[in-house]
Amino acid sequence: MPNVSSRFTVHTAEEKPELLSKINELTLKSFPAFLFQGDPPTRDYWDSMLERHLPFQFALFEGEEMVGGGVTVPLEWDGTLEDLPENFERILHARGTPNVLCATAGLVVEKHQGRGISRDVLLAMKHIASQHDFSSLVVPVRPNHKQRYPLLPMEEYLKWRRDDGLLFDPWIRTHERLEATILKVMSTASIIPATVKQWEEWTGMRFMSDGQYVIPGGLAPLEISLSKDEGVYIEPNVWMEHKVDL
Ligand SMILES: CC(C)(COP(=O)(O)OP(=O)(O)OC[C@H]1O[C@@H](n2cnc3c(N)ncnc32)[C@H](O)[C@@H]1OP(=O)(O)O)[C@@H](O)C(=O)NCCC(=O)NCCS
Incomplete structure (x- = not known):
């Protein structure tokens, strides 16, 4: 080229x-x-x-x-x-x-x-x-x-x-x-649902309450639900x- x-x-x-x-x-x-x-x-x-x-x-x-x-x-x-x-x-x-x-x-x-x-x-x-x-x-x-x-x-x-x-x-x-x-x-742009344990592994953090968390490299917060054993990250792009x- x-x-x-x-x-x-x-x-x-x-x-x-x-x-x-x-x-x-x-x-x-x-x-x-x-x-x-x-x-x-x-x-x-x-x-x-x-x-x-x-x-x-x-x-x-x-x-x-x-x-x-x-x-x-x-x-x-x-x-x-x-x-x-x-x-x-x-x-x-x-x-x-x-x-x-x-x-x-x-x-x-x-x-x-x-x-x-x-x-x-x-x-x-x-x-x-x-x-x-x-x-x-x-x-x-x-x-x-x-x-x-x-x-x-x-x-x-x-x-x-x-x-x-x-x-x-x-x-x-x-x-x-x-x-x-x-x-x-x-x-x-990216929707990433995963178990709480997976999110703990990916982020190196612990999630022991429901709520929104700021995670390393995330453009938006991660939403954790312990009762559903789920964390959902939805990333916006432009x-x-x-x-x-x-
Ligand atoms: C995003 C990326 C491509 C930018 O490349 P870069 O080499 O870091 O940036 P450049 O040197 O070309 O500079 C681009 C602009 O950012 C600014 N900039 C660069 N580093 C900066 C820093 N640490 N803090 C503030 N501004 C910074 C420059 O001043 C320039 O702006 P200006 O022309 O208005 O002065 C690069 O950081 C990268 O590969 N990041 C990881 C992958 C990524 O996020 N890609 C983009 C999404 S696809």
Whole structure:
């Protein structure tokens, strides 16, 4: 693939199949483990989705070193808010004739975070979308600082702006700087029901009363019911759209 930036080289998993396991490994490291659980576990679709769509998985290299990557999936979308998938399971199961690219993970290797590489990850996604004649890149964005404010509704968090007028959340702001627009809140992006014991294992916490809990990495609280022996986590994300120049 031609370079999308002078700083980095981009390779897809179609060009270099050995990248698939590296992209997958980086994905699993980058998000809280509970996100890949669900019922049935999102992890199962995730692995098969990566393999089905090799030209849409990529890694960014600085010299010989992998510094970031992206996981995307082609999607059929009629352009209306109603037609946007309501959760990740729907995205990963999508069928039909794709006309847009949907990003499911933008990734920067931890030691390279804070260098502005996330912008290049998004540019690579837009480039891949344009190569396949997709008119948009749509993204169910997981705002990376929302975990610091898990009790705040996402709609309220999206109103937060800095003194310079740009959005408060760094990852949403990176999209905004590239002229993406917010479409709507995806209020049920991931729904993860599990037993109390499973939640204790995933979070390293104890839950001995009913109620809402703030959990590490969670964008929203976990709801625990001891009588049902159940904890339910419902994560909101934010649908954004980048128009792609064709
Ligand atoms: C989200 C992620 C891709 C962002 O990449 P990054 O390398 O950390 O961020 P960048 O250096 O490109 O900076 C992007 C913006 O965040 C800001 N930023 C970066 N680190 C920050 C920090 N620790 N605190 C506050 N702002 C920060 C930058 O200043 C920049 O904003 P600006 O251009 O308005 O100044 C990266 O942190 C990541 O891979 N996280 C794990 C996976 C994830 O959450 N992906 C997103 C959901 S799919």
